[in-house]
Amino acid sequence: MLFVTGCHRSGTSFIAHLLRSVADRIGLGNALDSESLLLPPTFDNQIGYFESRSLMAANDKILDLFCCRWDAPWLQAPDFTADPVRRFLVGLRPALSAHAAGDFWIDKDPRLCLTREAFRHILSREIPVVAILRNPLEVAGSLHCRDGFPVERGIALWALYNFELLCKDSSVPKHCFDYADFDSPDTWPLQRLCHVLQSLWGPWMDHADSLITSELLGEVVTEAFHGSLNRQRLNTMADLGAGVCPSVVIQSAETAWKRLKELMWLDQLSPLTAREALAPLLMTVLAQPQQIRGWVSPVDLARQRHVELHEMKRTLAEKSRHCDNLGHKIEELGERSASLQDRVVDLESSLLQVRDVNQRLMASLSQVKTRSENRRERIRGLQAKLSWNRAAVVSLKAMLQDSLMLLDRLRGLLGISRLR
Incomplete structure (x- = not known):
C-alpha cells in the first residue's frame, strides 16, 4: 500500500x-x-x-x-x-x-x-x-x-x-x-x-x-x-x-x-x-x-456558502409558496374533478336511460313494422278480391247484356206470334 x-x-x-x-x-x-x-x-x-x-x-x-x-x-x-x-x-x-x-x-x-x-x-x-x-x-x-x-x-x-x-x-x-x-x-x-x-x-x-x-x-x-x-x-x-x-x-x-x-x-x-x-x-x-x-480563504468560502445557503433558503421559500399555490390549485382541481365525476355518473345514468328508451323504441318500431307488413298483406289480399269482384261484375254485365238481348228477341218473337 x-x-x-x-x-x-x-x-x-x-x-x-x-x-x-x-x-x-x-x-x-x-x-x-x-x-x-x-x-x-x-x-x-x-x-x-x-x-x-x-x-x-x-x-x-x-x-x-x-x-x-x-x-x-x-x-x-x-x-x-x-x-x-x-x-x-x-x-x-x-x-x-x-x-x-x-x-x-x-x-x-x-x-x-x-x-x-x-x-x-x-x-x-x-x-x-x-x-x-x-x-x-x-x-x-x-x-x-x-x-x-x-x-x-x-x-x-x-x-x-x-x-x-x-x-x-x-x-x-x-x-x-x-x-x-x-x-x-x-x-x-x-x-x-x-x-x-x-x-x-x-x-x-x-x-x-x-x-x-x-x-x-x-x-x-x-x-x-x-x-x-x-x-x-x-x-x-x-x-x-x-x-x-x-x-x-x-x-x-x-x-x-x-x-x-x-x-x-x-x-x-x-x-x-x-x-x-x-x-x-x-x-x-x-x-x-x-x-x-x-x-x-475558507472564511471567504464560508461566507460564499452562507450567501448561497441564504439564496437557497429564499429559493426554497419561493418554491414552497409556489407548491402551496399548486396545492390549492390541485385541491380545486380535485373538487372540480369530483364534480365532473358526479356529472359523468349522472350522464352515464342518463345514457343508460336513453339506451333503455331506445331499446323500447326499437322494439315498438319492430312491432309497427310487423303490423305494417300484415296490413300490406291484407291490402294485397283485398286488392286481389277487388280485382276478382270487378272481373265478376264485368262478367255479370256481359251476361246481363246477353240476357237483355235474348229478352228483346223473345219479345219480338212473342209480338209476331200474336199478329198471326
Missing part, C-alpha cells in the same frame, strides 16, 4: 505512473488498476492521472467539511481526532473498501498533502507516502496555464501544500523526490528510488532486493518519462512570474526552494528543517492573504 502525493502540477501523475509500472513489472499488480476506478485521461494529463475516483471524492468531502477546496486550503490544519470529525471520517470508509482491504495498491492525490493524517482514522492504519517536489515557479506557471491562477496564488498554494506535507510530525514514512532530478538520465535518482521501493515493498514480496534494481527502474523511467517532450509545455511557464508577481514573493519562493533542495540532497529534510525553510515564504505570501490575486 502506498500513497503518492505532492502539490498540484508537481509531477504526481508521473511518479504514480512510474511506481505502478514498476509494481506491474515485478508482479505486485494493483488492486485499484481498473479503468472504472481511475480518473480518465484529459488534455492536461494525456497518459492518465493514475488516481482513483473514490480517493479524490473522499478528499473533496474532507476539505468540504471544513469549508475548503483544493485551491482554497485551510491555513491551519483541523483536528482530525475530534469526535464529530472522526465519526465523519469513519463514515467515508465504505466508499474506500478497496483501500481498506489487505490487497496491495498504489493511489495518488495531491490533496493528500492536506488530508493524509485523516486516512489513519478512515483506513485504521498508517500508509507510507512517496512525495514529489517541484520548483514553485514552475508549479505556479503550470497552474496559471491550466487554471488561470495568478502566479502569487500558485506560489501560495505551493507553500501551503508543502508545509502541510513536510512540516507535520507524523509516524507515516515520507520519501521525497525532486521532479527536476528526472530531467536527464544523468540525474535520475535510481539508486535512492531503488532503496526506497525495496524497503516499502519488501514485506509484500520475496526477493525484493533482487527484483527491484536500478536497471529495471532505468527502463521504467525511460518508458514513463519522455524528457523535454513531457516538460516542454510546463517549463515555458517557469519565468512567468517576472513582471506580474511581486519580486519579493519570487525571491522568497526561490530561496525556500533552494533550501529544500539542499536539505533533500543532504538527506536532512525533517519537519523542523522544512519548517525553517518554508516559514519565511509563508510569512511573505500569507501575511495579508486578501492581497493575493484570486486567493480564496
